[in-house]
Amino acid sequence: MNSLHLKSFIRCKRKAWLDFKGEKSCEVWSPHKAIDKINQFKIFSQFCNGEIYTGLKGCENGYQGVIGLKVKENFFKNINAEIRPQLLVRTKGKSKWGPYKYLPAVYKLGHKTTKEHLFDLAFSSIKLGTFQESKIEKGLVISNLGNKINVEEIYLNKKLRKKVLNVLLSLNECLEGFMPEITQDRKKCTICSWQKFCDKEAKENGYLTDIDGIGSKTASILKTNGISNTQTLASYSEKKLGEKLSTFNNQKFEKASIFIKQAQAYISGEPYCISNKNVTNSLLEKTSSGFYIFDIESNPDDKHDFLYGFLKINNLYTKKEDLSYEPILNLKNNKMESYRQIIKILFSHKEWPVLHYGETEKIAIINIAKKLNLSFEEIDSLISRFIDLHILIRKSWILPIKNYGLKTVSSWLGFKWMQKNVSGSKALYWWIQYQITENEIFLKKIIQYNKDDCLATLQIAEYLLKDQLKKN
Numbered sequence: 001m002n003s004l005h006l007k008s009f010i011r012c013k014r015k016a017w018l019d020f021k022g023e024k025s026c027e028v029w030s031p032h033k034a035i036d037k038i039n040q041f042k043i044f045s046q047f048c049n050g051e052i053y054t055g056l057k058g059c060e061n062g063y064q065g066v067i068g069l070k071v072k073e074n075f076f077k078n079i080n081a082e083i084r085p086q087l088l089v090r091t092k093g094k095s096k097w098g099p100y101k102y103l104p105a106v107y108k109l110g111h112k113t114t115k116e117h118l119f120d121l122a123f124s125s126i127k128l129g130t131f132q133e134s135k136i137e138k139g140l141v142i143s144n145l146g147n148k149i150n151v152e153e154i155y156l157n158k159k160l161r162k163k164v165l166n167v168l169l170s171l172n173e174c175l176e177g178f179m180p181e182i183t184q185d186r187k188k189c190t191i192c193s194w195q196k197f198c199d200k201e202a203k204e205n206g207y208l209t210d211i212d213g214i215g216s217k218t219a220s221i222l223k224t225n226g227i228s229n230t231q232t233l234a235s236y237s238e239k240k241l242g243e244k245l246s247t248f249n250n251q252k253f254e255k256a257s258i259f260i261k262q263a264q265a266y267i268s269g270e271p272y273c274i275s276n277k278n279v280t281n282s283l284l285e286k287t288s289s290g291f292y293i294f295d296i297e298s299n300p301d302d303k304h305d306f307l308y309g310f311l312k313i314n315n316l317y318t319k320k321e322d323l324s325y326e327p328i329l330n331l332k333n334n335k336m337e338s339y340r341q342i343i344k345i346l347f348s349h350k351e352w353p354v355l356h357y358g359e360t361e362k363i364a365i366i367n368i369a370k371k372l373n374l375s376f377e378e379i380d381s382l383i384s385r386f387i388d389l390h391i392l393i394r395k396s397w398i399l400p401i402k403n404y405g406l407k408t409v410s411s412w413l414g415f416k417w418m419q420k421n422v423s424g425s426k427a428l429y430w431w432i433q434y435q436i437t438e439n440e441i442f443l444k445k446i447i448q449y450n451k452d453d454c455l456a457t458l459q460i461a462e463y464l465l466k467d468q469l470k471k472n
């Protein structure tokens with residue numbers, strides 16, 4: 001086992017086990033991991049003024065920063081473990097290499113220092129101390145907040161070291177045993193490379209957390225009331241369930257009805273129509289003389305939207321290949337120019353609604369309009385044109401799917417992306433690659449992906465309107 005297994009174990013026991021013993025062909029490449037690595041290297045490099053070297057040679061030569069060192073040793077109770085410090089930072093002292101020593105450092109995304117960071121540092125320090133023949137009292141947590149490098153010193157006291165040794169014992173036990181259960185907190189699964197593998201098992205075993213809206217808390221309430229899987233939930237009485245869901249206060253019967261219908265749809269594969277007449281009539285009326293579909297690609301850590309895509313639909317009967325799509329790149333040095341282009345497009349058909357999926361697009365446009373000093377009236381009229389299809393689909397349908405994200409809904413409708421295994425994080429990964437290499441191929445991939453997102457949104461609009469379209 002190594003530092004990476006320890007990190008995984010703190011998040012999800014099963015992930016540590018799968019990383020160690022799982023069938024590698026079931027693991028899917030994760031753009032999150034790759035983005036994290038790139039950011040990590042960038043910040044470490046900045047922190048060490050570019051003086052970074054790899055492996056043992058780096059330590060022997062006394063470089064300011066050393067990455068990629070691996071130290072494998074027998075820990076205790078015959079546990080073999082390998083430390084892989086993310087970064088070693090040279091500091092004053094005396095070690096076997098000369099008049100200096102190294103401190104372990106980890107990279108942190110965001111504000112919160114978690115157990116993952118503390119345990120990683122403590123784990124590295126235990127072996128690194130003996131390896132470099134110099135004691136380690138503290139470790140560093142390095143982050144980039146608002147484009148400024150921030151360093152937090154963590155004192156690696158006895159208590160923390162003891163805690164980490166206990167965690168190592170449990171990790172060792174876990175790795176020697178059977179595969180642990182799927183985590184209760186399925187939110188953790190969204191960025192996990194084993195998600196597909198675990199999702200399959202969860203569906204086969206009727207996991208309650210597969211039902212949209214049911215998190216670990218609700219699942220445990222249901223279990224204490226004898227509802228342990230989706231099958232039991234699907235055949236339960238709405239009234240009886242409502243009585244058990246007092247945590248939802250006056251929404252309890254409404255929630256009970258939705259959970260049961262969602263479970264029924266999930267098992268049968270059949271969608272359930274809540275009531276979509278008003279929704280679709282109004283949507284059809286608003287879109288009849290043309291509309292835009294709007295989708296953004298962003299880097300949430302940087303708070304930067306790097307691509308705005310517009311699909312122009314004169315009428316719903318136009319062939320997909322004849323639709324015009326306009327991508328607008330938001331390069332950091334021409335921000336205002338891209339904002340002006342966006343508003344120009346939106347003002348070229350002032351009466352057209354703007355269909356989008358999720359709240360991000362509307363918020364982005366409000367911010368752009370404010371930056372361009374548009375009047376209150378102009379901003380209000382812009383906002384009134386935005387129609388969020390995510391809200392509409394949830395209002396009118398219960399679909400046989402696990403969540404109502406754009407990818408899940410449109411994939412269920414049969415939409416196929418031109419590029420395989422794509423996601424918003426993959427687009428962000430391409431964007432980062434483009435910034436590093438300036439290779440246009442990455443831009444092409446992002447643009448194709450965004451265009452497909454717009455077309456996927458269009459497919460959802462068509463689904464909402466399908467009965468009306470048939471009539472005409």
Ligand code: SF4
Binds near residue numbers: 012
């Ligand atoms: S997908 Fe979820 S349950 Fe499976 S290993 Fe990852 S975090 Fe754990």
